[in-house]
Amino acid sequence: MQDFIEILGIRISRNGRAGALALARGFLYSSGQYKIFTPNPEFLVRAQKDAYFKTILNSANLNVCDGFGLYLASLGKLKRIPGVDFMLDICRAAADNNVGIFLLGGVGGVVKNTATELSKQIPSLKICGYDSGPTIQESAANPNALVLNESENQNLITKINSSGAKILFVAFGMGKQEKWIYENLAKMPNVKIAMGVGGSFDYLSGTVQRAPCFMRKIGLEWLYRVIVQPKRLDRIINAILVFPYLVIKNKLK
Structure with a gap:
């Protein structure tokens, strides 16, 4: 059973990086589909005003601590796992097991550049496809609803299903990516793991420089x-x- 700490009503895994990766590896070979999210303080602040988002975060099979503020709020009981680093860990595990991934999200050519950089860093990684995704907005009138073109979305889902990918990384930004995964994962039965990765594509593609170590x-x-x-x-x-x-x-x- 997974050990967690609850902060502002959101359950965050106490697993460190190695333990979290072991769980993710297990997801690949277990029945069902699994959601991995990377909450930071911004997520938890938003969840206090967005009940749907809060429900979605707590539906995750693994919430890793991506944020120094969560570490401090837990009085050091949580171990911080930056989302971009954990994404790379999962990519390396996928390469080791010949498991295909799909990259979804990013603005402009970011997703293509991310695929290129990942191929350089992990040459054996099987990238089944990538797509910037449909234009997604959150409804001001109904925060539970994502506003998108249903035809575009269905075409995207068909593309992902046809790719054979078992791991899906989604970079639509906080809120949008988690809601999209929650609402669409069941439509992609071949996908075992869907992970919200926020700005990870920006870092991996070199679009945004990470802070010094x-x-x-x-x-x-x-x-x-x-x-x-x-x-x-x-x-x-x-x-x-x-x-x-x-x-x-x-x-x-």
Whole structure:
């Protein structure tokens, strides 16, 4: 049975990187389909206002701790696993077992460049296909609903099913990717694992530079992001101000 810690009503796995990867390997050879999400403080802040998103996060078979703030909120009981690093771990495991992957999401040529870079890093990786995906919006009137072209979506699902991929990485951004996986995974019976990977394609393709290793280790990746991506400031505020406030408020209840 998987051990987890609950923070603001979201269950986060206590597994470290090796343990989480062992679970993912097991998913490949078990019956059923499996969802892997990578919550960070922004996810949990949003989940307090979006009940559907909260339900989806808790439906995951594995929620790994992607965020220094979650590590701090757990008082060090959680082990941080950056989503992009865990994606690479799963890709290496897929290559070792001749399991095919499909890359979905990204803007412009990002997904194609991601496929190219992954092939360079892991030459034996079987990339069955890639697609930037349909245009997806979240309805302002109904936050539960994803607004997309159903014909485009069905064509995409057919493409994924025809590819033979067993692992699907989805990079539509927080909220959209988890909701899309939740609503569409059952339509892709060959897919064993679907993982929301957020900005991982941006990092892997070289579109966005990751923070230096020393900054990641001491939890200052957010500061680097503010410097190189100032448009993310509102999201960073959620992570470094709103999230701690909600955690403290919850503990004082």
